[in-house]
Amino acid sequence: MPKRSDIKKVLVIGSGPIVIGQAAEFDYAGTQACRALKEEGLEVVLINSNPATIMTDKAMADKIYIEPLVPEVVKKIIRLEKPDSILPTLGGQTGLNLAMELAEEGFLEEQGVKLLGANPETIQKAEDRQAFKDTMLAIGEPCIPSKVVEEIDDALAFAQEIGYPVIVRPAFTLGGTGGGIAYDPEQLREIGSNGLRLSPITQVLIEKCIAGWKEIEYEVVRDRKGNVITVCNMENIDPVGIHTGDSVVVAPSQTLTDKEYQMLRSAALNIITELKIEGGCNVQFALYPNSFEYAVIEVNPRVSRSSALASKATGYPIAKVAAKIAIGYCLDEIPNAVTGKTCACFEPALDYCVVKFPRWPFDKFVYADKELGTQMKATGEVMAIGQSFELAMMKAAISIELGMETLTLPELAAKTEEEVIQLLHHADDHRIFVVYEALKRHVSWDVIFEITKIDKWFLAKFQKLADMELRLAGGDDSEQTYVQAKKMGFLDKTIRRLTGKEIKKPMLAGYSMVDTCAAEFTAETPYFYSNFGGDNEAAEYIAHRDSGKKKVVVFGSGPIRIGQGIEFDYCCVHCAWALKEKGMEAVIANNNPETVSTDFDTGDRLYFDPLNPEYVKALIETEKPWGVVVQFGGQTAIKLTKFLKDMDVRILGTSADAIDEAEDRERFDELLERCRIPRPVGETVFTTQQALEAAERIGYPVLLRPSYVLGGQNMIIAHGEKDVREYMAIITAHELENPVLIDKYMMGIEAEVDAICDGEDYLIPGIMEHIERAGIHSGDSISVYPAQNLSKRIQDTIVDYTARLAKELKIVGLMNIQYVIYNDEVYIIEVNPRSSRTVPYISKVTGVPMVDLATRCMLGERLRDMGYGTGLYPVGDYICVKVPVFSFQKLRDVDTQLGPEMKSTGEVLGVAKTLPEAIYKGLVAAGYKMKREGGVLLTVRDADKHDIVPIADKFASMGFTLYATGGTALRLNKNMISTNAVRKMHEPHPNIEDLIESGKVDYVISISQKGRDPHRDSVKIRRKVVERSIPCITAIDTARVLADCLSLGEQVEDIEVVDMTKI
C-alpha cells in the first residue's frame, strides 16, 4: 500500500530535555523521522523544548518550535499550524504522553488531527497496567502476577497475597521513575507511596518479583497490512531486576536455543499484532532459565532507547522505517538502504556480537546511591561490535572512558576473596568488574551464579578474558598467545604492560562491514567495525569507490555523560555535513549508539569503535585521511590531539600546541600575561600539603579542580582547610596524572561567549549572561542571550579579550570563553579551544551556523567572505533563556545543591520578545508548574540571609504562606515578613520533614553552606523535597528570578509561540 493521500502536514513531537531514561536516542529517532517525512514531500512541523538537538535545526522541518512540551502549547501550535496528523511515537514517553492527553480530551478529533503510528486504544493497552494485563491474557501471553493499585493499603494486601519481594512500577513514568523492589511491608509502604505520588494518574503496579530470570528484548516492526518482523533480539547479561538501561546488553541473544528464541519472537509478534501498532515496538520478556516458562514484562508502543541500539547493532534504520510506515507505506515497499537491492521486510542477520555498556554518572556523584535496580541511573551508553563476545566486551570497557583497558578494576585488587564475594551481592555499577575479579581469583561459577544469576555462558566468557589477562601477566609473550589476546580485545599497550615485554609482530586492526545480512548480499553500507586477523573491508570499500575527494575524519564524543551531552553530537554531525557540502569525504568515528552521528548515512563512512589511540591508529592507517577534526567531540576527541599530532596527522583548525596552551595552566598564565588579560589568582598543586599552603596564600574561598576537566568534574569551592583536605583525599584516590588547580573564587556575574575564528578574524554570535553568579557551573546556570546587565564597556572588554585570545592562540574553528565580572572588572575564568555546550542553541537563536562556519574556517576559508561579518554579531529581536534540567529524582543520595561541579543532564530554551516572557517559557519547559499559591519553605545559609528578604517578601505579597527554619525565620520576621518557624530535622516532631510530607509546601529554597554528604540534614531535606517532586531552588539568584517571574502573573495559555525558522 502506498503513502496515504490524506496526510500532507505532520506534527512531530520531540522528547524534550535530556534526562536519565530519555537521552539522545530520541534526537536520533526524531531526526530520522523528520528526514523520512520530508523525503516524501510532506510538510513537517516540529516541537521540542531541547535546543541542543539536531532535530530542531532549520533544515530538519518546515516549521520548528522550541517551546515547552505542555498540552497548552502543543494545542496552540496545532491551532496555528493546522497539521492533519501527529506523529507521537518517536518522541519518547514525553511525546507519547502528550499526544495521548490531547487525544483523550478529544482535542485532536475536534481539530481533525489524526494520530499516526498508533491509536489511543493501543497506547492505552500498552501503557495502562491493567489494560495491558487484560490484553495479554486475551491473547494467551503470560504476565507476571500483579495488581494495579491506587491506594497503599491495597498494595500491602496484594503483596501479602503473592508474597515478598514485590516490584513497584508506577504508571506513566519515565525510565521507571519511582519504582523499586520491596522486600517487606515497611519498604513497600515507602516505595509504594512514592510511586503513587510520581505517577501522573496515581497508579502503581505491584508485581511478583522474578529477579534472576533472563531478561530478553525484541524490537518488532509492523505495518498496516499486518506484516511483522523482528529487527533484533537482545539479552541482558544482568538478569531481571536491573533496569535494561542499566544492564550490560548483548545482541543477538547468546544463551537461547532456537526453540526459546522463536517462542519469544512469536510472542512479540503476537503482541504487536494485537496492539495493531503501525511502526516500531519494544517487547521485554522474562525467561525462566530452567524451563520454557516466560512472562511479558513490558511493551513500549514506540521507538525507544532499545530500538536505537537495535538500529545501530544491525544497521536497520527502525525510526526511518517506522516513520514511513506511519504515513502509509508497507514494509515490503520500503527499500533496504543497506543492500540497496532487498526490501525492508526482512530480519537482519548478524555475523558479529554486540555489547552495550551503560555509562553512569557516579564518577561525578561520588555520594550517590550506586545500587542498580528497576530505576534507571545511567546517563548514556556505548556500543561495541566484535566477531567474538570477548572482543566486543573489551571494546565496550574501553569506550566507556573510565580509564579501563581490561575488566580489571584496580581498586578491587586490595580486597580479600571474601570481600570480593561479598561485593557480588551488590548490583551496582561495578558488578561486572567484581565478577571479573572473582573469576580471576578462581571463585567457582556456581558461587558467582548463585549470587548474581548471571548466566554461566557469560561467566565462561569472562573467565576466558580473566585467564588471558593472568596468562599475559605471567609473562607469556608467545606469538600464539599474542594473536589470541588481540582477538579477545587486549590492547598492545595492555599486553606490553602485563607481559613486561615488547611486542614482536604487532597486529593492526582491519575492518568488517555491518551489512544486515551476514554477507549474503553485496551491501552498500559504509558502516565498519574493527576486527583482528580478518579482511579489511573498509580499505576495499575505499579503494573501490575512490572519489578523488579529500577525506576528513571527525572524532565524536562517546557516551553521553554529565558535562558532555548531545550538543557535541550536534557539532560533529554539522561538521560532517559541512565537510560534505565542501566536497570532502566526511568520516565519522564514534561509539555512542544513541546518536545521529552514528547513523551510517550521516557521514560518508562510519567507524563504530573505541575512541582510544590504538583503535584511532588503525582507523588512520586504513583511511589515510587528508585531515582530522578533534574540536567538536568534547573532551573525548580533544584528548586524542597529542596522539594524532605524534602520528603526524593533519589536525584541522586550532593547532595541537594552541590546545595545550589553553589547557596547560602555566602556559595559559603566560598567555594571559602576554595578552594582558586578568584572571583570578591561582596556583597549581599536586599534594594536599601544597594545596593547603596555596589556599592560604590566595585566601579563602578558593575553587579547586583538576586540570583538563569537562563539566566541572570534581570541582568544589572550599571555604576552609577542612574542605581542601576532604577534596584532596577524594581526588588523590584516583591516579593523579594532571595537577589540581586552585583559584581565588570571585562571586561575580558570569558571562560566556563562543567565537568562530579563522586565525585572524573572529565572529562572536552573541554574549551570554548567567543568572546565577559565579560558583555555579555554567552548565547548571540559567543563561540569557543577549546579555541584559552588562554595560557597553564590559561587553566591549569581553569582545576585546576574546579577540586578543583568538589571535594569540591562532584559533581556527571554535572557542568558548567564560568570564566573571567582579567589581566591574572582567576576569577570564577559562578558555576552551573547542566547541561547547552552548553552540547549538546560540546557532539557532542567532541564525549563525557556527559549526558550518567553523568547519569552513578549518578548510582555509575566511570569515569575512562568509557573509556573517566579523566581530560581535548584531543582536536579534528575541531573548533566549536556557534553563538547565536535572535528573535528581533518579539518583538517590545526590545533593541537589548546585555548585561548581555540573549536575544537570539537559537543557531547555525559552524564546520570547521580552526577558520575563522568555524566562517564564524556560521555566515552564524545564518542568516548573508555576503555581501561584501555597507554601514556600526557606532555609538559607547566613551569607544569603540578607538577600533572601526581598525574595521572601515577594512570595509573601503574592499570598504564599512562608515557612522557614530558625535563623531564616527569625531574619524574615524581624523584617516584618510573617513566617512560620519550622523545627529542624533532628528536632522533635512535627518538624521540617513533616511539613514537606504534609503537602503544604510548593516551593523550597534551600541554600546551605555545605552539601554533598548525604548524611547531612540539609542534603536529606533536599532529597526529600526532590522525591516529593517539589521544585527545590538552591541558589539565591535562581530564587529571585523565580519570584519575579511568578509575580508577573503570566499564564501558559498566553505563551506566544515562535517559529524558529523565521528568526
Add this chain to the structure above:
Amino acid sequence: MEQKRKAWLVLADGTVLEGESFGAQGTSIGEIVFTTGMTGYQEVLTDPSYYGQIVTQTYPLIGNYGINLDDMESSASHVRGYVVREWCDQPSNFRVAMDIDQFLKQQNVVAICGIDTRHLTKKIREYGVMNGAVTTEYDRLDQAKLQEQIRAFSITGAVQAVTCQSAREEKSEKGLYRVVLMDFGYKRNIVRSLNSRGCDVTIVPASTTAQEILSMHPDGVMLSNGPGDPEENVGPIGEIKKLFDHGVPMFGICLGHQLTALATGARTTKLKYGHRGANQPVRDLARDRTYITSQNHGYAVEGETVDPAIGQVSHVNANDNTVEGVRYLRKPCFTVQFHPEASAGPRDTSYLFDEFIAMMEKEAE
C-alpha cells in the same frame, strides 16, 4: 592448555584455509554452503536436506547452548562437514546434554573452527556454491589427489541416502486425519506440526508408489523436504504425478515443492548460492502479505515454466523474486519452497499447515 589440532578447509578454487579441528578427525568432501541463522545450529546439523554439504555458519559463536535431545530434526547428522568461527566449549542451557564437539564426534562430522567465515561467505556469494573438503590430514595426504576428488564431487543419490527404509506411523492425540508423508529426508517438525493438528502421520520411503499410498486411504499426502538435485528423483516424480492426477490433497515443502513442479511439467534450476537461513522474506501473493521464513535450498522452480493452466505462482522471494510457492488450480494441491515447519527459524507461516487441514476437510466433504 590442550594442544590444538590443526584442520584445513580446502576449496575447489585452490584456496586452503587453516583452522583448528573439532568434531571428528579425517577428511570429508562436500559442497560448501552457508547458512545465516543466528540460532538453530542443532536443527541445521540434523536437517537431512544438508546431505552432501559442508555447512558454514555465518554467525560466529556456535554451540553456545550445547546440544539437547529434543531438538533433533532427524536421528543423525547428514552434513559432510562443518565450518565455524568459534565453537563453545562451555555451553549453557537447561537442556544441554552434550557440547557440540561431542555431538559432531558422535556423528562423525569433520569440523573446523577458527575460520574467517565472513570471508568464506563472501567468496561463496561471489563464485557460487563450491566444492571443498574439511580435513585434519592435509599435511599428510596427497594434496593434488584431494583437489581432484574435490572437483569430481557431486551430490548423487541424496534422497535414497536419507529416506527411511520402511513405513512407520506417528499417531496424534486426536486422530482426526490420516496423512501419508513421503520421506525425501523429512524434518521431524513437519510430523510434529501435523500431529499437533490431529493428523496421524504415516511416514513412507521415497520409493513408495502412488498406488501403495492411495491404498492407505489418506486424507492427504505430505511431500517432505530433502537434499540434492530434484531432477534426479525420476521415480518419485512419476508417482507424485499419479497422486496429483488422482486428486488426493497434497502439500509439498522444499524438495516436495520442486518435485511436484517437475511432475506437472515445470522445470527447476540451481541457484548461485541458494537460500539458507531464518530471515528470508516471502510474499504470499494471494494474501498480499510478506512473511519471514526459514529456508534451506539450492534449487528453485523456474516460474515461467509453470503452466498457467495447471498452477500459478503463489509465493515469491521478496529479495530475488524466485518462486517460493505454487498453488495448483484444478487439483487440491499447493507447495512451498520455504519451511513452514520452521525448526530452525520463524514460525510465521505455520498457517499453511492449517490450510492443508482445511483442504483435506473440504475434499472429504
